[in-house]
Amino acid sequence: MKRSKFTEEQIIGILREQEAGAKTADVCRRHGISSATFYAWKSKYGGLEVSDARRLKALEDENAKLKRLLADAMLDQAALKDLLSKKMVTPAARKNAVAHLVEAHEMSERRACRIVGADRSTVRYRRRRPDDAEVRSRLRDLAAERRRFGYRRLHILLRQEGFALNRKKTQRLYREEGLAVRRRRGRKRALGRAAPIVTVAAANMRWSCDFVHDQFANGRRFRILNVIDDVTKECLAAIPDTSISGARVARELQAIIDRRGKPEMIISDNGTEFTSNAMLAWAAEAKVAWHFIQPGKPSQNGVCEAFNGRMRDELLNETLFFGLDHARQALRRWVADYNGRRPHSAIGYLTPTAFAAQLPATGDRLRNPDQLRRSPVAPPETERQYQPQTLVLNG
Structure with missing residues (x-):
């Protein structure tokens, strides 16, 4: 609306001239207004004093201000309803919300920042991070x-x-980059008390053995004998075959001992291969302490069970085997990579080979235990009685 060049006091003065007896045409010609304007003023300000006109002007200004506030509040409410489905927790989310309000509701950036509760410097910031x-x-x-x-x-x-x-x-x-590893749900395992743990952190103090089962592409099943050094986390052997008897297990363990040295203890479950007469005879002849975990409690052989899980997750579930030779080659490559290149979280993200090089020979203490983030062995606990040799030895 175009603002009038006459104030309320002047308009009331012009109307008073006409009321005093002057002709309307003369009044309009003298002040340079049209008769329509004069009669519009008379309709609005007729019979009012100057104080009444001022009060009317104040009421009109206040009414206009209230209308503007109401319109702004309704627009803010509509904008907030539009943002109900958007989470505005992070600065990036608030920045996107401000951009949406500016584009969809034609708001100013300052007003959109006030509604969202974001700082304008944050909204205007342009990152200078390299793309790497x-x-x-x-x-x-x-x-x-x-x-x-x-x-x-x-x-x-x-x-x-x-x-x-x-x-x-x-x-x-x-x-x-969206590289998160999909978690595989494992079955619930029985909880049990841990087996006796050696107190000296050195190689060949304790080995653990267990079997892993898989199948070839043609559906034929095979099994893998895994032998692990519980302290250094090294995989000493991973032997695949369609059938592995107790005598074969004893022969493979003897080959590892000839190459690496005799362990203080070997831990396994109560499988028939480990409780056979051939295995009992070999353990007695080699003078190796053999400990059997409690039935149904694989957590007592936790190091080898964890290794089996890593092997299944990283190799067996990712590879299609076409024969025994193919499985042996794949296992040989994976074990070499596991021992020499793969970082292990339990030994401070070192490789098992690098960690074993830091340890002294069997029977000695660690030279510097502070090198480890955490000890690779648990505190000692009460020794449990070994399972007696109830089977009759051959010969």
Whole structure:
């Protein structure tokens, strides 16, 4: 509305001239207004004093202000309803919400920031972070090569290749590239008390044995005998075959002893291969202490069970075997990679071979126990009676 060049006091004065006896045409000509304007003023201000006109003007201004406030409140309410389905927890989410209000509701940036509760400097910030194309490309390649590795082990591999970045940046790039490992639900296992643990952290103090089952592409089943050093986490042997008897287990263990040395103790479950007469005879002849876990409590052989889970997750579930020779070659490559390249979380993300090189010979103490993030062995507990040899030895 165009603002009049006459104030309320002047308008009332002009009307008073006409009321005093002057002709309307003369009054309009003298003040340069039309008769229509004069009669419009008379309809609005006729019979009012100057104080009444001022009060009317104030009421009109206040009414206009209230209308503007009501319109702004209704617009803010409509904008908030539009944002109900959007989570505005992070700064990036608030920034997107402000952009939506500016575009959809034609709001100013200042008003949109006030509604959302965001700072204008945050909304206007443009990040100058590098795209890290080389690191992202190598991270994708490593994740495709080792599909069951999480960002922690991939971070170790990137650092080994010379990339200078911290763990948080690796985690961010890992998440942005959508490389999260899909978790496989495992069956519930029986909980049990741990087997006796040796107190000396040295190689060949305790071995554990167990079997893993799988099948070839043609459906024929085979099994793998795994032998693990519980302290160094090394895989001493992974022997696949369609049938492995107790005599074969004894022969393979003797071959490992000839190459590496005799352990202080071997732990296994109560499978027929480990409780056979051939195994009992070999253990007595080799003078190796053999400990059997309680039936139905595989957690007492937790180190080997964890290794079996890693083997199944990273190799068996990812590989289609076409024969026994193919399985032996794949296992040989995977075991070499497990011992020499794969970082292990239980030993400070070192490889088992690198960790074993830091340990002294059997029977000695650690030279520097502070090198480890946590001890690879648990505190000692009460020794449990070994299972008696109830079977009759051959011969």
